[in-house]
Amino acid sequence: MNDRTLGFLSMLASTLFFSATSTLIRLAPGIDPFKTSLFRFAIGLTLLGTAAMGRRIRLDFHNPALLFARGLTGGVSVFLFFWSINAIGLGKGTLLSYTYPVFAAIWGVLLLGERVSPRTWGLILLSFFGVALTSAGRGEDLLTAIGLNELLALAGGMLSGLAIVIVRKLRATESSYAIFFSQCVVGFWLMLIPANVLPSKIGIGGGFILLGIGVTAAIGQLLMTYSFKALSASQGSIIALVTPVANIAIGLAVFGETVTPVSAAGMALVLVASLLIGLEKEEKKRPQGSAALASA
Numbered sequence: 001m002n003d004r005t006l007g008f009l010s011m012l013a014s015t016l017f018f019s020a021t022s023t024l025i026r027l028a029p030g031i032d033p034f035k036t037s038l039f040r041f042a043i044g045l046t047l048l049g050t051a052a053m054g055r056r057i058r059l060d061f062h063n064p065a066l067l068f069a070r071g072l073t074g075g076v077s078v079f080l081f082f083w084s085i086n087a088i089g090l091g092k093g094t095l096l097s098y099t100y101p102v103f104a105a106i107w108g109v110l111l112l113g114e115r116v117s118p119r120t121w122g123l124i125l126l127s128f129f130g131v132a133l134t135s136a137g138r139g140e141d142l143l144t145a146i147g148l149n150e151l152l153a154l155a156g157g158m159l160s161g162l163a164i165v166i167v168r169k170l171r172a173t174e175s176s177y178a179i180f181f182s183q184c185v186v187g188f189w190l191m192l193i194p195a196n197v198l199p200s201k202i203g204i205g206g207g208f209i210l211l212g213i214g215v216t217a218a219i220g221q222l223l224m225t226y227s228f229k230a231l232s233a234s235q236g237s238i239i240a241l242v243t244p245v246a247n248i249a250i251g252l253a254v255f256g257e258t259v260t261p262v263s264a265a266g267m268a269l270v271l272v273a274s275l276l277i278g279l280e281k282e283e284k285k286r287p288q289g290s291a292a293l294a295s296a
Helices: 003-027 033-053 064-088 090-097 100-112 118-135 148-170 176-197 203-227 233-240 242-253 261-279 289-294
Strands: none
Touching: 003 033, 003 064, 003 090, 003 203, 003 233, 003 242, 033 064, 033 176, 033 203, 064 090, 064 148, 064 176, 090 118, 090 148, 090 242, 090 261, 100 118, 100 148, 100 261, 118 148, 118 261, 148 176, 176 203, 203 233, 233 242, 233 261, 242 261
């Protein structure tokens, strides 16, 4: 099996694990996102730390500044993703969070000096129109349909797009284990205090759900990070769209979430725009692109 095929299969498997993580979060709406995020990072640290101590893996760090940036952007985006699932539903929350191919294209312009074609800018505008339609499914005006929760979900997508660009750069010098470890370390410390300030009753069932969230997310993250060794950011982003599609179906079938015709049209526009942006041929980067990202 060649590297490209293995990368494709790894990314596809990661989407299924992330879908399982999202479903588990939806099953425990009483557990706040600070705690679910904390467990997600803590279990990731436990798995990697144990493997490193047992000499099953090596944790070498060559670019601390960029690893910290990846940890910060990834840590906050994970929290916002978990927040949005319980705030606006499994399908809608996942869809808005998975707008990161759109934001990755924008970050490519700002940080890497990439040139984006007029067609891509049109697709970016189309995706944001789709977001408005998705949020206006209950009859709101398009200009007022996007509320705070929707904006937080989009902020998560924006940070995920930045994280994807950083991961792609880090794969040149760092292992998938080191990249994931950086996210877990930074995310753990970000969530530690707020997760212990907010009271909640977890119980035995909640404990098993938190364990499942941590394990499935850790496996999904490792598979995704590994896949970028063989896939470009755009190729990986296309395959990752399996997760929002699966979560929309799960939300409808399992949790009784409703989708109006207007919302369905908006979701379709977001998915199509994200797919087409991912399929766009990557433009040649300017010579200063790598330096711009390294200093960001």
